[in-house]
Amino acid sequence: MSFSKTALISATAIAFATFVSGAAFAADAARGAKIYEEQGCNGCHAAKEVLVGPPHCGVVGREAGSIEGYAYSEVMRSSGLTWDEQNLNQFIESPLTFLSGTNMGFAGLFDEKDRTDLIEFLKTQRAAGSPDCQ
Numbered sequence: 001m002s003f004s005k006t007a008l009i010s011a012t013a014i015a016f017a018t019f020v021s022g023a024a025f026a027a028d029a030a031r032g033a034k035i036y037e038e039q040g041c042n043g044c045h046a047a048k049e050v051l052v053g054p055p056h057c058g059v060v061g062r063e064a065g066s067i068e069g070y071a072y073s074e075v076m077r078s079s080g081l082t083w084d085e086q087n088l089n090q091f092i093e094s095p096l097t098f099l100s101g102t103n104m105g106f107a108g109l110f111d112e113k114d115r116t117d118l119i120e121f122l123k124t125q126r127a128a129g130s131p132d133c134q
Helices: 003-024 029-038 085-093 112-123
Strands: none
Touching (some): 029 112
């Protein structure tokens, strides 16, 4: 087989693998809602009210530690974080590793696809500052 055929076959294989892996991680909010329930997130968090944890309405795009009336840890209040997909992913994977000293009593969600879908669900829970979150 000539070099150009080998290169073409390799490039095609890489492109296909990239396509398949990208498709495998397409975010699924409906699956994320199921994970939210299965993991017991709704036992500590509600959409619009403080339970054991702060509300999740508008969490994506919200400054960490900013809900009035919730007793955040000092590390959360002073973190300077704004919850985006990247730092939510890291936090949900291992809250105590990502933000040592947090009050979040959850060991973590270790499957990347589960985290991706959970975050996609959280994104549907209204935008930060939305009147629906007041």
